[in-house]
Structures are given as structure tokens and as C-alpha cells.
Amino acid sequence: MSAKSHLHNDTPLLEVKNLETAFSIDGTYYNAVDNVSFRVKPRQIVGIVGESGCGKSVMSLSVMQLLPKGIGKIRNGEILFDGVHLENMTDSEINKIRGKDIAMIFQEPMTSLNPVFSIGFQLQEVLFNHMKISKKEARLKSIALLKSVGISRPEKIVDEYPHQLSGGMRQRVMIAIAIACQPKLLIADEPTTALDVTVQAQILELLKEIQEVNDMSVILITHDLGVVAEMCDEVIVMYAGKIAERTDVDSLFHNPKHPYTQLLMGAIPKMDEEVETLSTIKGIVPSLKNMPKTGCKFAARCPKAMPECLTITPQLAENEEGHEVACLLYETSRPKTEVNA
Amino acid sequence: MNTEHKNTAVLKKDKSNNEMLLEVKNLKTYYPIKGGILRRTVAVVKAVDDVSFEIRKGETLGLVGESGCGKSTAGRTILRLLEPTEGQIIFDGQDITNVRGTSLRKIRQDFQMVFQDPYASLNPMMMVGHLVSEPIRNYNNKSEKELKPEVLDLLAKVGLPEDAYYKYPHEFSGGQRQRIGIARALALRPKLIIADEPVSALDVSVQSQVLNLLKELQDEFDLTFLFIAHDLSVVKHMSDRIGVMYLGGLVEVADKDSIYAEPLHPYTQALISAIPEPDPRKKKERIILEGDVPSPIDPPKGCTFHPRCAHAMPECQSVKPELREVKPGHRVACHLYK
Ligand SMILES: Nc1ncnc2c1ncn2[C@@H]1O[C@H](COP(=O)(O)OP(=O)(O)OP(=O)(O)O)[C@@H](O)[C@H]1O
Ligand SMILES: Nc1ncnc2c1ncn2[C@@H]1O[C@H](COP(=O)(O)OP(=O)(O)OP(=O)(O)O)[C@@H](O)[C@H]1O
Ligand code: SF4
Ligand code: SF4
Ligand SMILES: [Mg+2]
Ligand SMILES: [Mg+2]
Numbered sequence: 001m002s003a004k005s006h007l008h009n010d011t012p013l014l015e016v017k018n019l020e021t022a023f024s025i026d027g028t029y030y031n032a033v034d035n036v037s038f039r040v041k042p043r044q045i046v047g048i049v050g051e052s053g054c055g056k057s058v059m060s061l062s063v064m065q066l067l068p069k070g071i072g073k074i075r076n077g078e079i080l081f082d083g084v085h086l087e088n089m090t091d092s093e094i095n096k097i098r099g100k101d102i103a104m105i106f107q108e109p110m111t112s113l114n115p116v117f118s119i120g121f122q123l124q125e126v127l128f129n130h131m132k133i134s135k136k137e138a139r140l141k142s143i144a145l146l147k148s149v150g151i152s153r154p155e156k157i158v159d160e161y162p163h164q165l166s167g168g169m170r171q172r173v174m175i176a177i178a179i180a181c182q183p184k185l186l187i188a189d190e191p192t193t194a195l196d197v198t199v200q201a202q203i204l205e206l207l208k209e210i211q212e213v214n215d216m217s218v219i220l221i222t223h224d225l226g227v228v229a230e231m232c233d234e235v236i237v238m239y240a241g242k243i244a245e246r247t248d249v250d251s252l253f254h255n256p257k258h259p260y261t262q263l264l265m266g267a268i269p270k271m272d273e274e275v276e277t278l279s280t281i282k283g284i285v286p287s288l289k290n291m292p293k294t295g296c297k298f299a300a301r302c303p304k305a306m307p308e309c310l311t312i313t314p315q316l317a318e319n320e321e322g323h324e325v326a327c328l329l330y331e332t333s334r335p336k337t338e339v340n341a
Numbered sequence: 342m343n344t345e346h347k348n349t350a351v352l353k354k355d356k357s358n359n360e361m362l363l364e365v366k367n368l369k370t371y372y373p374i375k376g377g378i379l380r381r382t383v384a385v386v387k388a389v390d391d392v393s394f395e396i397r398k399g400e401t402l403g404l405v406g407e408s409g410c411g412k413s414t415a416g417r418t419i420l421r422l423l424e425p426t427e428g429q430i431i432f433d434g435q436d437i438t439n440v441r442g443t444s445l446r447k448i449r450q451d452f453q454m455v456f457q458d459p460y461a462s463l464n465p466m467m468m469v470g471h472l473v474s475e476p477i478r479n480y481n482n483k484s485e486k487e488l489k490p491e492v493l494d495l496l497a498k499v500g501l502p503e504d505a506y507y508k509y510p511h512e513f514s515g516g517q518r519q520r521i522g523i524a525r526a527l528a529l530r531p532k533l534i535i536a537d538e539p540v541s542a543l544d545v546s547v548q549s550q551v552l553n554l555l556k557e558l559q560d561e562f563d564l565t566f567l568f569i570a571h572d573l574s575v576v577k578h579m580s581d582r583i584g585v586m587y588l589g590g591l592v593e594v595a596d597k598d599s600i601y602a603e604p605l606h607p608y609t610q611a612l613i614s615a616i617p618e619p620d621p622r623k624k625k626e627r628i629i630l631e632g633d634v635p636s637p638i639d640p641p642k643g644c645t646f647h648p649r650c651a652h653a654m655p656e657c658q659s660v661k662p663e664l665r666e667v668k669p670g671h672r673v674a675c676h677l678y679k
Pocket of ligand 6: 412414
């Protein structure tokens with residue numbers, strides 16, 4: 001792994017190019033991630049949002065090479081981490097990176113922590129995998145890590161088991177495990193969805209602090225636009241396995257371009273605004289088998305759909321500097337007037 | 342706290358003079374914890390501990406609070422699905438705390454529940470037509486065939502197509518299943534609906550459909566709601582007044598604008614400040630609470646919030662603050678307000 005790439009801020013830490021990930025259903029493969037490209041720069045927090053089933057988790061599992069064997073596979077594309085290709089790595093090669101340079105935390109800390117092992121054991125396991133340290137050092141480092149994620153009485157908690165901890169504490173332990181080897185990239189898949197708001201606030205604050213101290217990049221997957229607004233630098237909006245829009249967080253909220261993004265924004269009740277009816281999106285995300293084969297995948301639900309949306313597939317393209325959108329309303333050959341109609 | 346609160350003078354029907362539909366007085370619901378070989382009660386979970394509130398006809402009272410604070414227990418006790426340990430429940434002028442048998446059955450027609458998980462609450466073996474007509478058939482001898490026009494009408498009201506009648510729950514999306522649950526709840530034309538986290542399992546786009554539907558139906562059927570959720574922005578959107586619960590107790594009740602613009606209880610203040618604002622230009626002052634919610638088996642003495650409260654005073658450790666009105670229509674249980 002080369003260190004020099006960090007000298008240039010613009011060199012991406014992670015670069016995903018034309019990624020296609022497919023699942024086998026009744027013997028046929030269907031794309032769950034369909035030609036997706038994006039970059040994550042060092043120290044950047046990139047949010048991925050979208051409705052349930054739009055491919056957020058599959059994308060992160062693809063990066064981590066954690067797709068279920070025999071069912072899911074990367075069909076096409078490249079995943080470059082710090083300049084190194086991940087997509088064709090053998091298990092032993094990827095194991096050296098996973099948990100060390102790239103770490104992941106999941107939504108449900110109970111299912112990702114092993115109930116039969118103590119907290120300390122699970123922390124030390126990661127440390128032993130990637131570092132040459134003694135048992136004693138590992139224990140001390142585990143305690144220090146628990147302390148760093150805000151767990152009080154870490155000397156005691158280190159010997160306890162997952163069920164003895166609250167949901168918020170378990171998520172802190174997951175974060176401690178994830179940052180044990182100071183990863184360069186943390187992928188957090190709905191890290192606070194199962195938590196109460198006051199606990200969520202604690203965990204988000206912690207994540208932000210660690211990100212700053214460790215100079216870490218983060219991919220934050222969430223369906224909560226409030227969390228995105230608070231945490232992210234850049235945001236990717238996914239729909240049906242594709243990127244619908246990608247931009248910095250301020251333009252996403254104040255200048256959303258894709259009809260899907262606009263509707264998502266209007267669907268959330270806001271604390272400081274009174275509206276009688278919220279905006280809705282008719283229909284649901286199509287399942288992999290029922291994905292439209294041609295045209296824009298959002299067409300059936302889009303209030304601005306035009307006849308050509310059923311036949312022409314919109315391409316993700318820069319509309320304003322740093323603001324990409326995949327929608328025929330913005331493809332250059334069209335008159336601009338239609339856009340704000 | 343956010344001071345930019347827009348003065349939204351939306352003309353709303355004032356419900357503060359409507360007749361009372363539900364009054365809950367000093368309600369307590371304790372769960373026994375059994376232990377030992379003799380299965381004796383070794384401790385109790387004080388899930389709802391001395392809660393009082395009222396709901397007027399046509400009003401929506403929102404109930405918020407963190408996981409385990411007793412929201413569902415309160416809702417289920419009011420519906421008499423759980424036995425109250427102490428206190429009084431008065432529904433439409435009648436004390437229903439101890440009614441049983443046929444009288445309870447009769448009253449049950451008047452209130453219904455909508456649950457969080459629409460899948461788990463619908464029998465997967467039953468067709469939608471059957472599911473929606475079931476509550477009606479429980480109360481009269483009409484056949485499914487006789488009831489079909491009524492059921493189709495209900496399906497239309499909740500925005501489901503006619504052919505849903507012959508389908509099974511698994512053939513529907515989460516949002517559609519929630520609509521089935523709502524149609525079922527409406528079947529007996531209840532006066533009160535207790536909606537327990539009705540949209541928590543849904544995507545925002547679908548959540549907004551269901552919230553809009555509930556509001557429309559409230560107008561059309563003159564419904565009164567107890568709306569339980571942990572998402573304060575959803576609760577604010579739906580409710581006229583909001584009650585905030587902490588560790589089995591009601592710590593603050595007020596109309597929704599006051600709760601948001603002027604939360605008085607330190608816990609309510611923390612809760613509101615913790616909500617992530619969907620606008621990156623608004624950076625709010627955040628109150629980060631220390632520690633976890635204590636156990637309801639052995640709640641702290643005095644004010645149950647004192648171990649986590651930044652304003653705690655000596656008396657907070659020993660004297661339990663009463664829920665008192667400190668401004669018209671604004672009640673709070675905290676020693677800071679005397
Ligand atoms: N193991 C699998 N086998 C078959 N299909 C799968 C599998 N995992 C995911 N899928 C499908 O891939 C699509 C994308 O799923 P994914 O889990 O990435 O969605 P998501 O955006 O993470 O949704 P959520 O917000 O619910 O977590 C969905 O249609 C899903 O049904
Ligand atoms: N059947 C039961 N036996 C014993 N304790 C129970 C039982 N049901 C709930 N409790 C406890 O009572 C308390 C209140 O639970 P309740 O389900 O009413 O909370 P809630 O506010 O609805 O939480 P959530 O937001 O998680 O649904 C919790 O401490 C819970 O663990
Ligand atoms: S391409 Fe057409 S259908 Fe797709 S989002 Fe744009 S306007 Fe809507
Ligand atoms: S009574 Fe005391 S401890 Fe309780 S909320 Fe008020 S100030 Fe805080
Ligand atoms: Mg997911
Ligand atoms: Mg509940």
C-alpha cells in the first residue's frame with residue numbers, strides 16, 4: 001500500500017468504477033448495483049441515501065468483498081483502494097485489508113457481535129489478526145479503545161458479554177472494534193438506525209470525533225436525511241441500484257435536482273415547518289426481477305416523466321460544478337425551461 | 342435551541358373546548374418479574390408509573406419517549422389489553438378501569454389499535470377481505486358476502502385496489518400492509534385509535550403516504566388519536582398536543598408548538614436538541630446526555646431523570662416532582678418550575 005497518495009488531497013482513497021453487482025435468483029443473475037462510479041477522498045464523509053432495497057448495502061458489501069458466495073458476484077467494474085484493485089483479490093489478500101485499512105460497522109450491533117465471547121476477546125481478535133502484540137498489550141489496548149469510544153469502567157466492560165450491554169454501548173463496542181487498527185476508511189451501514197435519538201446523537205458525535213482525530217474517510221449509509229445533513233460532506237442518492245444524484249451536502253438540501261431527491265426531501269416532516277400534507281412517492285422500489293429493462297428506472301413513479309423516459313436511459317453527468325445528476329430533464333440537448341416546471 | 346421557529350399561523354380547528362373522550366388518572370402498570378423455583382414475584386418493572394393525561398374528541402395526542410419508557414404499555418393498558426395496577430381510565434364519560442365481560446367487549450368496539458409491524462399483526466393465512474371484515478364479524482352475524490360492499494369501501498378509503506380483497510398479506514409492500522391494518526382498525530367505526538409506532542418500519546416516502554392517510558381519515562371519520570412514536574418530528578406533524586415520557590412517567594405535556602419552541606423539562610430539551618435537522622445550514626446547539634436510561638425495576642429516587650440532568654438540585658434526589666401546569670395548557674414535572 002503506498003502512503004504517498006495521501007499527500008495529494010484530490011487523489012481518491014477509494015475509487016469505484018462502473019461497478020455491477022448481481023444476485024442469482026432462480027438461476028438468473030440480476031443487477032442490484034448497476035454501473036455505479038464514485039470516489040471517496042481522504043478525510044471525506046460520503047453519505048449514501050435512498051429507500052429500502054435500492055442497493056446501498058450491496059454496494060458496501062461489494063467494496064468489502066463480503067458478498068454471499070455463490071449468490072452474489074461482481075460482474076463488472078473496478079474497486080480501487082489506495083490505488084490497489086480489490087475486485088479480484090483472493091480471500092487471504094482481502095483479509096489483510098479488511099478490518100485493518102477498511103473497517104465496517106453494521107446496523108444491528110447484537111447480530112454482529114458474537115454473543116458467546118467477551119467484549120475483550122472480540123477486540124483482541126482483531127488486534128491479533130493485524131498486529132504483532134502480546135496478550136497483555138492486547139488487553140491494555142482493548143481497554144484503551146473502549147475508553148476512547150466513551151465507555152465508562154472499561155476495565156470491567158472488557159470482561160463482559162454483549163447481552164450485558166445496552167444498545168448504545170454495543171454500538172460503541174462495534175466502533176471500538178472497527179477503529180482498533182486505525183482504518184483509513186470506515187463503512188458505516190445504518191450505524192444508528194436501531195438507536196434512540198439521544199443515543200444516536202452520542203454515537204454520531206463520537207464518529208465525527210474519531211474521523212477527525214484519525215484522519216479517516218467514512219462512507220455513511222443511512223435513510224435518515226437529518227443524519228446526512230449533520231454528518232456528511234458529500235452525498236450520493238441511490239435509486240434502484242443506480243446513482244440518481246451526487247453532490248455536496250449543501251446543494252443536496254438547497255438545490256436538489258433529481259425528481260427523486262426532491263420528493264424525498266418533501267416527504268420528511270420537519271420540526272420547524274407546518275405542512276398539512278407531506279409529499280409522497282407513488283409506488284415502491286421495484287424488486288430485482290421487476291426492474292425496468294430500458295429507460296429511467298424511476299419513470300413509473302416520477303411525476304415529471306416524459307415519453308422518452310421509458311426508452312432512453314439517463315446517464316449520470318455533471319450539471320453544475322461538482323453536482324451530478326442522472327435525469328433526462330437535465331441532458332444538455334433539452335431546453336432548460338422544462339427543468340423548473 | 343432553535344429560535345428561528347416560523348410563526349406558522351395555520352388556521353386550525355381549535356379542539357381545546359371539545360368534549361373529553363379519554364381521561365387517564367394516575368395510571369400505573371407494573372409487570373411482575375418472577376423468580377426462584379416457586380415463581381414468586383421477586384421484583385416489578387414499573388413500566389407506567391403514575392401517568393395522567395386526557396384527550397378531547399377529534400384531537401391527536403402524541404406520546405414520545407425513548408425505547409422502554411412505557412409508551413406501548415400505556416397504550417395497551419388504556420385499551421384494557423393489560424390490567425392496570427392502579428389508577429383510573431375514563432372513556433367517553435364511563436369509568437372502564439374495571440369493566441369486564443360483555444361490557445368490556447362492547448367498549449372494545451370503540452377503540453382500536455394500529456401496530457408498528459404490519460406484517461406480524463396480520464394473520465398470513467387470511468385473505469385481506471377476510472382480515473378487514475373480521476372485526477365486524479366478531480360483533481354481528483353478518484356473512485363475509487354481506488359485508489363485502491362495506492369492506493370494498495374500506496379498502497378504497499385506505500387507498501387499496503379492489504383486487505386486494507382476494508390477496509394475502511405477503512403479496513403487499515410494508516406500506517400497503519399498514520393500510521390493511523388501518524382498514525381493519527376502521528372497520529368498527531371506532532371513536533379512539535391508538536396508533537403504536539405505525540410508521541416506524543416504513544421508508545420515508547411510504548411513511549408520508551401513511552401519515553397523510555391517517556390525517557385524512559381523522560377528518561372524515563371524526564377520529565381521536567393517541568399517536569405513539571419515538572420520532573418527534575413525525576409526532577409533531579400528527580399531533581395537536583404532545584406528551585413526553587421518561588422512565589414510566591409523563592414529564593411534560595403541552596400543545597405541539599410550545600413543546601418545540603419552548604420545551605421546559607431538561608429531558609424534553611435534550612430530546613429535541615438530539616433530532617438531526619435535515620438542513621446542513623442549521624447547526625444547532627446540542628445537549629448530549631450522559632449515560633444510559635436507568636432500569637425501571639429500580640428507578641432513581643426523587644426525579645427519575647436526576648442522574649442525567651445538568652440542572653439537578655439537591656431536592657431532585659429525594660422529592661419526586663409532580664406534573665403541574667406552569668403556563669396555560671403546559672404541564673411539566675420538574676423542580677425548576679415552581
Ligand atoms: N443475498 C441476496 N440475495 C438476493 N437478492 C439480494 C440479496 N441481498 C440483497 N438483495 C437485493 O438487492 C437489492 C438491494 O438490496 P440492499 O440490501 O443493498 O438494499 P439497501 O439499499 O441496503 O436497503 P435497506 O435500506 O433496506 O438496507 C434489493 O432488491 C435486495 O432484495
Ligand atoms: N411483558 C413484559 N414483562 C416484563 N417487562 C416488560 C414487559 N413488556 C414491557 N416490559 C418492560 O416495560 C418497560 C416499558 O416497555 P414498553 O414496551 O411499554 O416501552 P415503549 O416505550 O413502548 O418502548 P419501545 O419504544 O421500545 O416500543 C420496559 O422496561 C420493558 O422492558
Ligand atoms: S429521467 Fe424522466 S422519469 Fe427519470 S427522473 Fe428524470 S424526468 Fe423522471
Ligand atoms: S426535577 Fe431536578 S433533576 Fe428532574 S429534571 Fe428538573 S431539575 Fe432536573
Ligand atoms: Mg441496507
Ligand atoms: Mg413500544
